[in-house]
Amino acid sequence: MSELDNADESNPEANAEFDAQFGALLANPTMWDSPGDDLSDRVVSAISSESVNAAATYAAPSGSHGRRSWVRPALLGAAAAIAFLFGGLVLLSGLSGVEDVDSFSAELVPTGRTDGQSGAITVTLFDSGLRIELDAASLPRRDNGSFYAGWLTTVDGDLFPVGTFHDGVKVTLWAGVELERVEMFTITLEAAAGRGNEGQGSSGEVVLRTEINP
Amino acid sequence: MPVVDLAEYAVDRMEQFRPAHVVQEDAALALALTEGDEAAVRMLYERFGGLVFTVAHCMLKDRQRAEEVTQHVFLQAWRNADQFEPGRDFAPWLATIARRAAIDVLRREQRRPAGSLEVADLVDSALVTLAPNAEQIETVWSVRAAIEGLEPDERELVKMQHVEGHTHAEIAERLGIAVGTVKSRLHRAHRRLANRLAHLQGPNS
Numbered sequence: 547m548s549e550l551d552n553a554d555e556s557n558p559e560a561n562a563e564f565d566a567q568f569g570a571l572l573a574n575p576t577m578w579d580s581p582g583d584d585l586s587d588r589v590v591s592a593i594s595s596e597s598v599n600a601a602a603t604y605a606a607p608s609g610s611h612g613r614r615s616w617v618r619p620a621l622l623g624a625a626a627a628i629a630f631l632f633g634g635l636v637l638l639s640g641l642s643g644v645e646d647v648d649s650f651s652a653e654l655v656p657t658g659r660t661d662g663q664s665g666a667i668t669v670t671l672f673d674s675g676l677r678i679e680l681d682a683a684s685l686p687r688r689d690n691g692s693f694y695a696g697w698l699t700t701v702d703g704d705l706f707p708v709g710t711f712h713d714g715v716k717v718t719l720w721a722g723v724e725l726e727r728v729e730m731f732t733i734t735l736e737a738a739a740g741r742g743n744e745g746q747g748s749s750g751e752v753v754l755r756t757e758i759n760p
Numbered sequence: 761m762p763v764v765d766l767a768e769y770a771v772d773r774m775e776q777f778r779p780a781h782v783v784q785e786d787a788a789l790a791l792a793l794t795e796g797d798e799a800a801v802r803m804l805y806e807r808f809g810g811l812v813f814t815v816a817h818c819m820l821k822d823r824q825r826a827e828e829v830t831q832h833v834f835l836q837a838w839r840n841a842d843q844f845e846p847g848r849d850f851a852p853w854l855a856t857i858a859r860r861a862a863i864d865v866l867r868r869e870q871r872r873p874a875g876s877l878e879v880a881d882l883v884d885s886a887l888v889t890l891a892p893n894a895e896q897i898e899t900v901w902s903v904r905a906a907i908e909g910l911e912p913d914e915r916e917l918v919k920m921q922h923v924e925g926h927t928h929a930e931i932a933e934r935l936g937i938a939v940g941t942v943k944s945r946l947h948r949a950h951r952r953l954a955n956r957l958a959h960l961q962g963p964n965s
Contacts, residue, residue: 564950568957571903572922574818578907581813581827586805588827589834593801596835703868750824 588658595655652731654682654754659735665714665754667731675722678731682714682754691738697748698723698758699730705748710736728758786850793841805834808850812858814904815897819862829861836861851901859897899960906956914949921946 571577649670656663665682678696688694689712696708696719704727709719714733721728733754792800812833817826836857837844844853907915920926920934928946932939 561950564954567961568903568953569922571899571957572907572918572953575923576817576821577814577900577903578919578923579814579817579823580810581830585813585827585830586802586809589805589809589831590798590801592831592835593838594798 584658591656591658652756652758654731654733654756656754657752659751659753660686663754665733667756669725669731669758671725675720676708676725676728678708678719678721680711680714680717680719680733682717682733685714685733685753687713688735693736693738694753695734695736695748697732697734698728699732700727701729702727707748725758731756731758787847789850790841790844793838793844801834801838804837804850808854809834810908811851811901811904812854815855815858815900816862818900819859819897820865825865826862829858829865832861833858851905855897855901859894902957902960906953909956910949910952914945914952917942917946918949918953 649668651666651668654663654665654667663682663684665680665684667681668679670677670679676698680696685694693710693712694714695710696717698706698708698721700706700723704723706721706723708721709717711717711719732752734749735751735753736749789800789803793804809830813826813830816829816833817823820826820829833854837854844850907918910918916935917931920931921928926934928939928942932942935942
């Protein structure tokens with residue numbers, strides 16, 4: 547039993563004992579800091595997005611068996627529709643004589659910083675680099691010094707800017723980076739840095755993201 | 761202590777404080793999680809979000825990255841919910857995921873292109889070379905859990921004293937209460953904390 551258990555509140559020895567044991571731990575401000583209020587929504591949003599997008603873009607999570615009965619048929623239906631659409635596009639592409647190039651698409655996952663955003667990118671490989679066609683019409687337009695920026699993150703942690711834009715309608719971005727090094731595409735919300743600042747860096751305010759799994 | 765031993769180690773340390781109803785709640789929560797129940801995700805976050813965030817924050821020294829790791833941890837928990845053993849404690853399981861996720865971030869940060877050390881931020885996680893060991897993670901987790909277990913008024917007083925460095929008289933003046941009230945509430949809070957953190961004391965203390 548510690549001295550604190552028997553002491554009243556004015557006992558300096560008990561207080562000193564407590565401070566000696568736990569004072570340093572409690573004095574660490576990090577122990578008291580809490581995540582942002584919106585993190586709960588972002589966690590749920592990320593999980594919801596992954597469960598919906600799993601069949602279309604990624605492998606299903608290992609813990610997905612036994613999930614609600616309507617999810618699997620819905621995902622299978624979506625996958626079938628996408629496969630049918632993709633097959634049609636390939637057929638049309640072949641008939642029209644379009645050059646056969648390597649490309650793939652990926653669904654963008656909202657981070658929860660803004661409500662109800664979604665989108666997709668189509669990445670096409672060229673000798674000159676990667677062309678990224680963005681379709682994210684649900685992104686609200688940003689003007690007057692506010693804008694969006696696209697970024698590719700590599701496995702080495704390098705960040706490549708791929709372009710800026712006001713909204714997500716018919717946006718084409720380019721990147722001079724090897725596809726095999728890329729692991730993430732993100733869209734951030736930016737504000738102009740202003741004159742006198744040393745270049746425009748990422749704000750870190752990611753609104754949409756996707757892993758790149760060619 | 762090797763990373764792989766963390767779960768067993770932490771279970772031994774943490775489970776002794778789990779009342780029976782908490783064990784039952786955890787089992788039900790794990791089942792709901794494997795069913796993909798959104799409410800279960802929120803409940804899990806409400807119980808452990810602050811704890812996971814604190815572990816990540818202490819390791820990464822960066823609030824934004826700690827939030828990203830926290831989000832990743834709960835995503836991983838959802839993905840691997842079927843691997844959770846009913847009857848066990850969520851806490852060490854989540855602590856293990858959090859530690860590994862934060863270590864992954866630290867490793868990636870350390871692979872970034874090198875810049876001048878003179879301009880590097882002193883809290884830049886790329887400067888951190890050693891990840892905290894399992895015992896340190898358990899300490900961080902326990903302290904945070906003990907803080908969250910305090911009554912709101914007690915938590916405020918303890919923070920004012922230990923983090924902000926105020927005296928009893930200063931706290932009393934700021935809150936408009938008697939010095940004696942400050943002392944008695946702090947004493948009560950210290951007793952709660954000491955009881956909940958007793959397992960952190962060395963054998964000679």
